[in-house]
Amino acid sequence: xxxxxxxxxxxxxxxxxxxxxxxxxxxxxxxxxxxxxxxxxxxxxxxxxxxxxxxxxxxxxxxxxxxxxxxxxxxxxxxxxxxxxxxxxxxxxxxxxxxx
Amino acid sequence: xxxxxxxxxxxxxxxxxxxxxxxxxxxxxxxxxxxxxxxxxxxxxxxxxxxxxxxxxxxxxxxxxxxxxxxxxxxxxxxxxxxxxxxxxxxxxxxxxxxxxxxxxxxxxxxxxxxxxxxxxxxxxxxxxxxxxxxxxxxxxxxxxxxxxxxxxxxxxxxxxxxxxxxxxxxxxxxxxxxxxxxxxxxxxxxxxxxxxxxxxxxxxxxxxxxxxxxxxxxxxxxxxxxxxxxxxxxxxxxxxxxxxxxxxxxxxxxxxxxxxxxxxxxxxxxxxxxxxxxxxxxxxxxxxxxxxxxxxxxxxxxxxxxxxxxxxxxxxxxxxxxxxxxxxxxxxxxxxxxxxxxxxxxxxxxxxxxxxxxxxxxxxxxxxxxxxxxxxxxxxxxxxxxxxxxxxxxxxxxxxxxxxxxxxxxxxxxxxxxxxxxxxxxxxxxxxxxxxxxxxxxxxxxxxxxxxxxxxxxxxxxxxxxxxxxxxxxxxxxxxxxxxxxxxxxxxxxxxxxxxxxxxxxxxxxxxxxxxxxxxxxxxxxxxxxxxxxxxxxxxxxxxxxxxxxxxxxxx
Numbered sequence: 001x002x003x004x005x006x007x008x009x010x011x012x013x014x015x016x017x018x019x020x021x022x023x024x025x026x027x028x029x030x031x032x033x034x035x036x037x038x039x040x041x042x043x044x045x046x047x048x049x050x051x052x053x054x055x056x057x058x059x060x061x062x063x064x065x066x067x068x069x070x071x072x073x074x075x076x077x078x079x080x081x082x083x084x085x086x087x088x089x090x091x092x093x094x095x096x097x098x099x100x
Numbered sequence: 101x102x103x104x105x106x107x108x109x110x111x112x113x114x115x116x117x118x119x120x121x122x123x124x125x126x127x128x129x130x131x132x133x134x135x136x137x138x139x140x141x142x143x144x145x146x147x148x149x150x151x152x153x154x155x156x157x158x159x160x161x162x163x164x165x166x167x168x169x170x171x172x173x174x175x176x177x178x179x180x181x182x183x184x185x186x187x188x189x190x191x192x193x194x195x196x197x198x199x200x201x202x203x204x205x206x207x208x209x210x211x212x213x214x215x216x217x218x219x220x221x222x223x224x225x226x227x228x229x230x231x232x233x234x235x236x237x238x239x240x241x242x243x244x245x246x247x248x249x250x251x252x253x254x255x256x257x258x259x260x261x262x263x264x265x266x267x268x269x270x271x272x273x274x275x276x277x278x279x280x281x282x283x284x285x286x287x288x289x290x291x292x293x294x295x296x297x298x299x300x301x302x303x304x305x306x307x308x309x310x311x312x313x314x315x316x317x318x319x320x321x322x323x324x325x326x327x328x329x330x331x332x333x334x335x336x337x338x339x340x341x342x343x344x345x346x347x348x349x350x351x352x353x354x355x356x357x358x359x360x361x362x363x364x365x366x367x368x369x370x371x372x373x374x375x376x377x378x379x380x381x382x383x384x385x386x387x388x389x390x391x392x393x394x395x396x397x398x399x400x401x402x403x404x405x406x407x408x409x410x411x412x413x414x415x416x417x418x419x420x421x422x423x424x425x426x427x428x429x430x431x432x433x434x435x436x437x438x439x440x441x442x443x444x445x446x447x448x449x450x451x452x453x454x455x456x457x458x459x460x461x462x463x464x465x466x467x468x469x470x471x472x473x474x475x476x477x478x479x480x481x482x483x484x485x486x487x488x489x490x491x492x493x494x495x496x497x498x499x500x501x502x503x504x505x506x507x508x509x510x511x512x513x514x515x516x517x518x519x520x521x522x523x524x525x526x527x528x529x530x531x532x533x534x535x536x537x538x539x540x541x542x543x544x545x546x547x548x549x550x551x552x553x554x555x556x557x558x559x560x561x562x563x564x565x566x567x568x569x570x571x572x573x574x575x576x577x578x579x580x581x582x583x584x585x586x587x588x589x590x591x592x593x594x595x596x597x598x599x600x601x602x603x604x605x606x607x608x609x610x611x612x613x614x615x616x617x618x619x620x621x622x623x624x625x626x627x628x629x630x631x632x633x634x635x636x637x638x639x640x641x642x643x644x645x646x647x648x649x650x651x652x653x654x655x656x657x
Binding site for chain 2: 013015016017018019020056057060061077078079080083084087088089090091093094095
């Protein structure tokens with residue numbers, strides 16, 4: 001039996017601002033993980049990744065990140081992704097300040 | 101201080117123009133990221149976790165007040181109002197946008213600064229003793245040598261695509277404050293029996309995944325042979341160094357795999373060929389550069405204001421005892437400004453703080469500032485009579501922490517709060533340790549103790565050479581911190597030994613506390629520093645304090 005596929009989102013850094021972005025269902029980039037399209041099918045995820053990686057005039061370093069989907073939307077399963085979503089812990093900079 | 105020649109200024113301006121065009125071509129789609137990345141790295145521009153990061157070189161750690169003010173301006177104009185000073189005498193801006201970087205580089209060029217070769221597989225910013233030209237124990241000022249090497253290595257056509265990065269450090273003092281034994285090449289200025297100046301050349305040191313203490317490849321290299329010899333070393337490694345595996349590409353691995361004797365023979369052979377190519381122009385240049393580093397005119401005033409403040413103000417006294425070092429000129433001192441206020445981010449300075457430091461340097465310090473590899477700022481030449489006023493000005497902007505060399509004077513890399521390579525955070529651990537020992541009021545009781553924290557195996561935080569080293573790792577999706585003890589960054593350089601299994605983020609500060617408690621009970625007197633106690637008693641009592649007796653027995657069973 002194949003291994004269970006962990007749900008994923010496609011993420012990258014924006015070319016101009018350098019900040020973290022997520023791919024949405026309608027193939028736009030959002031600054032907010034809540035808007036991200038949660039991919040539950042491996043084949044679909046790979047195709048979306050290839051397509052997103054080709055958008056090099058918009059983003060840099062496209063990859064798939066594990067998430068755990070719940071009622072409020074996807075949440076990161078790894079602390080690195082949690083930091084990327086939030087910003088640094090020593091100052092209220094990055095996404096955590098923009099959300100306010 | 102060295103001033104740019106017309107050649108330097110034109111070179112930097114041309115590079116900035118080129119990079120501006122490269123950024124435009126990246127934005128308009130003419131360049132892919134794969135094409136652009138090596139170009140941006142050559143100009144110090146990284147892409148980190150949350151944003152781009154611009155790494156600016158502070159050659160041999162020396163700045164004047166105008167340069168420091170410009171860094172403050174850049175921090176406010178294009179960043180978030182602060183900068184981060186690093187262990188390689190660079191400053192990093194953590195939040196620039198891509199479009200702004202060419203303007204930032206132009207602003208740097210206005211004050212004769214740049215970000216060239218602060219990244220990429222090139223010869224990086226040449227570092228030097230942060231007390232250069234001021235220290236009482238110094239043989240000669242290492243900065244003219246560092247500047248000569250900077251000019252030789254900048255855009256050196258043979259060395260733009262090396263197997264990996266290459267770092268050189270220079271010290272002019274027998275007390276090594278430049279960690280020369282942990283660099284690809286370390287240069288120690290020495291004199292031979294005839295009293296002639298030259299260098300002891302150390303090669304193949306480095307930290308990172310495979311820490312190595314550098315080995316002496318030449319006991320005495322005459323001053324005039326420096327550049328051909330360096331060129332020989334780098335060119336031998338350029339051919340021999342492994343390009344198949346980036347973890348084995350640094351010269352430390354080449355030296356390890358081939359042996360120092362083989363490397364020495366190859367270098368000498370190459371040197372014999374190269375030597376005649378250097379016709380003496382380098383020595384003319386060196387003589388000119390030296391004249392730019394003439395010591396300032398030290399005056400001889402009464403030190404009574406210092407003595408009075410020292411006698412009457414306990415806060416000043418504590419700062420003076422901890423943050424001052426012996427200066428070569430009578431009546432003077434080297435004052436270190438701690439960027440490690442308890443609970444603050446090690447190495448960070450706000451734009452306001454930068455301006456205060458610039459003002460103090462201009463008014464009291466012969467217009468000179470230094471950045472140490474320990475992420476502090478130095479006023480290298482101040483008269484003792486001015487120290488009470490300097491201390492008061494620093495206090496007003498939270499820069500008067502009296503903790504140089506103490507447990508809260510922690511080196512910490514940016515870690516996973518910023519760095520894309522990090523496996524765990526470093527900054528919060530440093531903040532918690534500093535805050536905890538400040539609460540305990542134990543800092544001055546504990547005395548000299550170097551804690552160094554890296555957020556990944558690459559060891560930017562120098563954890564291997566910390567008396568207590570902390571390495572942050574990702575263990576099954578959780579931050580985990582390994583401890584090493586007994587590292588030494590000085591002329592007695594040593595790589596620390598691992599205590600055993602790592603600790604979680606919640607457990608690491610209590611673990612450090614147990615290590616410090618063990619030191620306090622094991623030391624033979626208050627005069628025996630941590631590193632001496634560790635060398636005398638060894639690892640066992642510290643292991644017991646960390647893991648208990650039972651664990652030891654379990655392991656023995």
